[in-house]
Amino acid sequence: MVQVEPIKAFNDNYIWAICSQHEQQTWVVDPGQSQPVFTFLKAHNRTLSGILITHHHWDHTDGVAELLLQFPDIPVYGPKDSKFTGITHPLSHDDNVTIAGIAFKIVETPGHTLDHICYIDEQIAFTGDTLFSGGCGRLFEGTAKQMWHSLESLKQLPSACQIYCTHEYTLANLAFAQAVEPENQILSEHIAWCQQQREKDLPTLPTSMEIERAINPFLRTDQAKILAHLPVYLQEPSDLDWQILSKLRLWKDNF
Ligand SMILES: [Zn+2]
Structure with a gap:
């Protein structure tokens, strides 16, 4: 049994x-700060x-050095060829790594950064800054x-x-999603x-793939209606799904 907190x-x-x-194992994903982890x-x-x-990115890695001062022998898994130099166990696409009893597959997901990887299991996925809710x-x-x-x-x-x-970006993402659909x-x-x-100061996460496929415009570039409300400046025709994603991303960047 594993809990994710x-x-x-x-x-x-x-x-x-x-x-x-x-086994009383505790792993942390993307510790941009050390102090909250020590407190936990x-x-x-x-x-x-x-x-x-x-x-x-620094907000995913800046806590690593201080955590290692306290726990010097622990492994730091992360993408191969990363600009972050603190990785002790570099990972590539399709690698398998067992963490706290969960067998994760590594999926390389370039787009946000070129080194981005996700840790994927059938029931749990850590998607970093590639896939957010909405x-x-x-x-x-x-x-x-690449992102598509x-x-x-x-x-x-x-x-x-x-x-x-x-990130807890969900409400802002969903406001954009509602403009799209x-x-x-x-x-x-x-x-x-x-x-x-x-309102209760609780996370909107985790989300599920079922919900995301139904609400996340960036996963819905194959839907016929997805371009119906595009702003005028993005309205020249696009046929390919990645071009549609490109338009949605540009729109969101200026939303
Ligand atoms: Zn990032």
């Missing part, structure tokens, strides 16, 4: 803690077993085509798969639920 960091990051019951470990009387990194990461290093391929591989996950991304009833219902969660 959110550790809040910065304004809207979650450092996910993977806690196994039997102390409160739960646990030690740190290892670290998973999805990509090199959105996707900004294209800082990769192309729209990355999201397409995540879209194949089972409906019940729980998606743990790194104002008639989407599942989206309206999900917005209401997320608003309730946030």
Whole structure:
């Protein structure tokens, strides 16, 4: 049995803690800060077993060095060829790695950054800044085509798969999603639920692949109606799904 707990960091990051019951293992995903992790470990009387990194950005990696001062021998898994140099166990596409009893497959998902990887299991996926609830990461290093391929591989996950991304961006993403698809009833219902969660200061995450396929415009580039409400400046014709994603991303960047 494994529990995944959110550790809040910065304004809207979650450092996910993977806690196994039997072996008392505790792993953290993308620790951009160390102090919230130390506080969590102390409160739960646990030690740190290892670290998973999805990509090199500072708000996902800046806590690693201080965590290693306290836990010097733990592994730091992360993408090969990363600009972040603290990775002890570099991972490539299709690698398998067992963390706290869960056999994750590594999926390379370039787009937000070129080094981005996701940790994928049939029931749990850590998607970093590639797939958010209702959105996707900004294209800082990769192309729209790369991001479309990355999201397409995540879209194949089972409906019940729980998606743990790194940011609480959901309400802002869903406001954009509603501009794209104002008639989407599942989206309206999900917005209401997320608003309730946030009013109680609770996460809107994890989300599920079933929900994301129904509400996330960046996973819905194959839907006939997805371009119906595009702003005028993006309205020249596009045939290919990655071109549609490119337009949605441009629209969202200026939303
Ligand atoms: Zn990032």
